[in-house]
Amino acid sequence: MKKELLLQLSPQEAYDEEVFRETALKRAGISAEQPNAYARQVKRSIDARGRQVRVNVTAEVFVNEAPTPLLTTPKAYQNVSNADPVIIVGAGPAGLFAALRAIELGVKPILIERGKDVRARRRDIAAINKDHIVNPESNYCFGEGGAGTYSDGKLYTRSKKRGDIRRIMEILVAHGATEDILVDAHPHIGTNKLPILVAELRKSILDAGGEILFETKVTDLILDSNEIKGITTHTGERILGKGVILATGHSARDIFHLLHSKKILIEAKPFALGVRVEHSQNLIDRIQYHCEIDRGPYLPASSYALVNQTMFKGRQRGVFSFCMCPGGFIVPAATSPGEIVVNGMSPSRRDSKFANSGIVVAVELEDLPQYQKYGPLAAMMFQAEVEQKAWKVGGETQTAPAQRLVDFTEKKVSKSLLDTSYQPGLESADMYEVLPDFISERLRQGFIDFGKKMKGYLTNDAQIIGVESRTSSPVRIPRDKESFEHPIIKGLFPCGEGAGYAGGIVSAAMDGERCAEKLVEMYVLK
Structure with a gap:
């Protein structure tokens, strides 16, 4: 016998294997003592919209029947040594x-x-x-x-x-x-x-x-x-x-x-450019999971997705989170000497004390009139120049320019910076010197809006690190x-x-x- 269930579970019920088995079998009307009874999760997603976090699970329960494998047996690859x-x-x-x-x-x-x-x-x-x-x-x-x-x-x-x-x-x-x-x-x-x-x-x-x-x-x-x-x-x-x-x-x-x-x-192609913002993971957990102290032993490190529409000199552009890395690190992703590029990553356990995300601005080709002389390489040349400027402002090493988040929105150079996951180190800088005004002003508007959407997000206990510029290819x-x-x-x-x-x-x-x-x-x- 096989049953499929749609369940809304507590984090412990979803992520503790034995508790999940007992819960799923009970919901299916089957005793946990029933021999040859098996339960597994087929789909799982976290719903943190309410005050109590729930986990939506599609489950399958099998009794006196072998579960069908989740993984289809992959084909054996043929030998192509002598092929075209x-x-x-x-x-x-x-x-x-x-x-x-x-x-x-x-x-x-x-x-x-x-x-x-x-x-x-x-x-x-x-x-x-x-x-x-x-x-x-x-x-x-x-x-x-x-x-x-x-x-x-x-x-x-x-x-x-x-x-x-x-x-x-x-x-x-x-x-x-x-x-x-x-x-x-x-x-x-x-x-x-x-x-x-x-x-x-x-x-x-x-x-x-x-x-x-x-x-x-x-x-x-x-x-x-x-x-x-x-x-x-x-x-x-x-x-x-x-x-x-x-x-x-x-x-x-x-x-x-x-x-x-x-x-x-x-062809030149629109892309997005901005910064990495780094918070403590505990702060993001408390905002997203509505918890007072920490997320507890069962929930994974929380993430977020944010977007806002901004206006600058009569042009509307999106500001949005990109590649959010819960429990992660910021890494130096330059591909040539003389440039600063930052990106984010997370280990499988997502157990770093930091959370980081790209916060980037959509860049359209009409935003780059002075680069049109480069033809299809226009957006790429703009991207490269911003990265080179970040390198100079950061001290001409892989030390990255950074600024506390509220200081950035108030256009103040930070007197000190926070601990960071970025190993090469940070240099306090005015990010308005690094970024073109149409990027920095939109980021300022975006962070203020994000602080309204996520209470506690806009804080000087967070900092921005630049530049996040390799969001996608600037050439098609x-x-x-x-x-x-x-x-x-x-x-x-x-x-x-x-x-x-x-x-x-x-x-x-x-x-x-x-x-x-x-x-x-x-x-x-x-």
Whole structure:
């Protein structure tokens, strides 16, 4: 016998396995002493709107019946050592999942990654935090696994059109993620667990006969008229394939410069830019969970989502939270010396005493008239100049400029700063010197509004740290809506965040799969 239940539970009932089993069986009219009775959660989400936090759970109860597995048995990957090759540039989620899908379709992926493997990246990341040394080829953005591997690992996406979200989640579970990501409404793996998972994805690709070339930088494209035949690496090696999936991420500025220099169609794209705001996690918990002291032993660290519309010089723009990291850390995400970029991450347990979130302003192309001379690189050049200004104001190291939150709204330089999770350290600064006025003024309005929505949020016991600038790609590489192929260069498939078609691990992974399918359909199976 199998029953499905919709339950509204207390945190203990939802997160204590034995209490959940007893509660679910009781609600199903079954004694907890009943032999061969089993209960499990299929979906779970927290509802903190009322004074008492509840957890909405879809549960299944089985009696004298074996539960069906949550995870569908993944296919064994066939050997493609001698199959037709396709080239995939970038080993982030888009590139890795494109490679796995290519293998499933009987094609050999040659995966080219400018950075190091996921384990070797650790040393370069440590050098940024401790010694303020930025390796432009290996950092928080570049290297196996892409930006998400060492900057959080949230798996929530609103993208429903690109592919099968459940399929992506099951592949992740098959490679080491916990089954909780199949259940939670806002699944999360964590930066401490993602490197192991990424290494397992690599193993599947290599075991099936795919190739992965680390520390290999693409410096040119091999074109025959308007068709791409392959790529040239920094060593001068030419690698040919049936097509090229370009999945280089949102920070590969050299690739955008390369495309522009070769007169390959690209477009300037709106994005968002702002700061990271850091509160104590306890404060956010008390606001969100309506608790007086702490959230207790069962509830996870709370998060928030905020948005406000602001006016400046007659133009309305959104100010919103981005990549909120409960129980997390702020990390230095620059990809070149001479710039400051901050991002957020959380370990799997989300047990840091800090909460941080990007608070960013929508930047439209009409906001950047003085950058129009750069053509399709206009937004990217603006982004780079703000990052360079932050570096100078912060002292020309990876020390980041910062300001207490109320001080920022009142335009006062902070006499002192708070403890922070940002390891390279902070320098008290006037963030109005770092940010353009159309950004800083909108942020000021946004923080004041957020303080009204979340009582206690606007406090000088919080601080802003700058700059949060890599929210999405400032350049779009256009492609046909149906074929996913570049409208002019045949065989070129722009993919993932760097091409402007994804916004996180899951959406990028789905986009990678679709690009692989389209390439194989058009250039291998035709």
